[in-house]
Amino acid sequence: MRFHFALTLQALWTGVCQAAMQHYPAAAWGHYDVCKSQVYSDEGLTWDYMACQPEAADMTQYLKVTLDPPNITCGDPPETYCALENPYMCNNECDATTEELAHPPGLMFDTEGRNPTTFWQSTSWKKYPKPLLVNITLSWNKTIELTEDIVLTFESGRPEQMVLEKSLDYGKTWQPYQFYATDCLDAFTMEPKTVQDLTQHTLLDIICTEDYSRGYVWKNDKTVRFEIKDRFALFAGPRLHNMASLYGQLDTTKKLRDFFTITDLRIRLLRPATGATMVDENNLSRYFYAISDIKVQGRCKCNLHANSCVYDKEKLSCECEHNTTGPDCGRCKRNYQGRAWSAGSYLPIPKGTANIYCECFGHSNRCSYIELLNTVICVSCKHNTRGQHCQLCKLGYYRNASAELDDENVCIECNCNPYGSVNDRCNGTGFCICKEGTTGPKCQECLPGYLWDNGCKSRVCDNELLRCQNGGTCISNVRCNCPTGYTGLLCEKRRCESELGGCGGPDSGQAHLTPPSTSRLLLLLLLGSVLLRGVSCWPAVL
Structure with missing residues (x-):
């Protein structure tokens, strides 16, 4: 919640903050807001796929908050509290049955800036010296990528001991994010450090800081931070201008990606603010926890395969692109498995790499990755399809113009007549290639002058x-x-x-010419001699 301070006080604090804190541009993570766009290529209009992610948002509007112990919230029974800085000012009431006096957990996430300030409040430390322990668990039932500092605003003084923890498996296991204490050595046997002590090599180290556990004078002393952007700056530069360096590290270092990824956060409050070295056992109503605001800025983790995240039935889920599916787009859609699933890539800037998987339009559930060509092809296309994506009809079939590409009936058999067609193929409208004298869509009819006889044959006689x-x-x-x-x-x-020998040969089928006998030859010779003599005795004709 925000208070209005005097202008001089604000100016003083602004100067202190500027000296101690880095300022970063708002859009530090870039956009990557488009998953695909239509472009023209040599093959016509096609899709250009890009890495994409949802916009960062206030993630506290989607969480579920759980307190342990469950009855740790004040007001049941009603109780009166004293101010930490003034033990004699004991006019603050907490009554769960009265709306104006109740301090339920939901007030940690309501609209900031209300007057009077709203906040959640615990019971007082009336069981001292037994520790006043509270666990506040924020659950999203979804993986979240943090993009801004986590900021907690306390209304009762910042805790003297606190641990911020994270879970990546929906609360099954927990890892510390950061320890907070007025004395790190005493509380956690850890040397005190700040985020400015970290380097690229030690960024994942868990530190204990004393910067956020001291008493307060004005509003900005009420906040406890877990610095996200200061850690980004170790790779992206002081003003986060070299995001390519950060993206490259996030692409190649899973531990770094996981460091900024959560499913749950847990705030472990171990010791309330006391304002002194000794606890006033005669006025334990001074000691309690009160939180007016929690900020968690981030986005749904969609592995760079979605640019939007929907909240439906109290659950967040990515609207996956690139043929991926699952709450985090963490697996291939059915019938689109081409090679082992992987997340998209931020590089090369500005579009990144989508890592598109095999698209078989439902006609194959198996693909093969050809590493040499860096491409994926569908294997064993069904429903009479073929091609890299099972997008073509196999020979002997043609495309059903009334069916979508993923329809099982997308390819229709040509049914060309085997006697009337040149082959079993047809064109895109189902017409077959016909032999001479044959016509019809399937080459089953004869042209005029031809008769059907296992194919069309020309008329010979009538x-x-x-x-x-x-x-x-x-x-x-x-x-x-x-x-x-x-x-x-x-x-x-x-x-x-x-036939052999022609029509005069012995196998010609014609009558044979009998060779003349010797007597016949002599008779012919004699006859020829007489004729010659007769001619020579005839008188000449003048």
């Missing part, structure tokens, strides 16, 4: 205009049945013309 020759008969208009000795489409050729 016993009218196209007659078979040499005594041949027309069979079904597609062929002539030729008599022995003739062949050809219309029986127009003698069979012997295509």
Whole structure:
């Protein structure tokens, strides 16, 4: 909660703060607010994928708060408290049955700046010397990445001993974030340090600080911080201008990423402010815890695969992109597993790397990563699909224009007629490539002048205009049945013309020429001699 101070007091405090504290730009983590955008490539309009994350927000509006012990809140029964700085000012009441006097845990997260100041308050230390121990657990049931300092504002003096703890497994185990004490050696046997004592190599060290456990004079002495941005500055520079260096470390160092990641926070209050070295046992109503505000700034951890986080049914979850799923986008969607899942990358700045996984449109549940090409291909595409992403139809099938790419019926069989088509393939509209004389979408019909006979064959004869020759008969208009000795489409050729020896050979099918006998040869010679003599005796004709 904020008080209004005099201008001179504010100016004085501003000077002190500027001397002791770094100032950082508000948008220290960058944006990475777009997961994908449409771009034009050689293949046309396509998607360009980028690393993305939700915007940072006040995460206290999504948490569940638990107190241990459960009855540690004041007001049941009603109680009167004294001011720490004035043990005789005992007019503060806490009554859980009266709204104006109640101090429930929800007041640690209400709107700051209300007048009078609202705050949660514990019971007093009436069981002294038994320790007044309180655990305040903040749970999100979701992994959160911290982006700003954690700030607690106390209304009763800052605790003399306190531990801030974190959990990464939803409260199953806890690790300390930082110890706070007026005397670190006495309280935790630790040397006191500040965040300015850390280096890049010791950033993950757990320290005890005495900076936030002393008494207070004005408002800014009421706060206890866990410095997130001072730790970022060890890599990004004093004003967080070199974010590439920080992003590179977050990409490559899991322990560093995990250091700034939580599912739960636990504030362990071990000893209230006493304002002195000795506890006033005669006025224990001075000692209690009161917290007016807790700030936890961060974002849903989505592993750079989502740019928005939704709060539904009291639960945060990422709206995952890049074919990932799960509350943190921590695994591949069904049918999109290409290689081992990994988070996105902040690098190269400014878009990062999305690490897109295999997209098979539901037609394959197995992919193969080809390291040489740095690409993933779908294996064993189903539903008659093929291609790197099962986005094409296999040969003999064509795309169903009315179906989406992830529809099981996206590819329709061509069903080309095996006798009428050149092959079993068709074009994008399902029309097959037909042989000569064949037509129709599936090549199942004949053009004029052709007849179907396990395919379209041209008309040969009809016993009218196209007659078979040499005594041949027309069979079904597609062929002539030729008599022995003739062949050809219309029986127009003698069979012997295509045989060995031609039509004069012994196998020609024609009548053989009998060789003349010797007596016949002598008779022919004699006849020829007589004829020659007769000619020579005839008188010349003038």
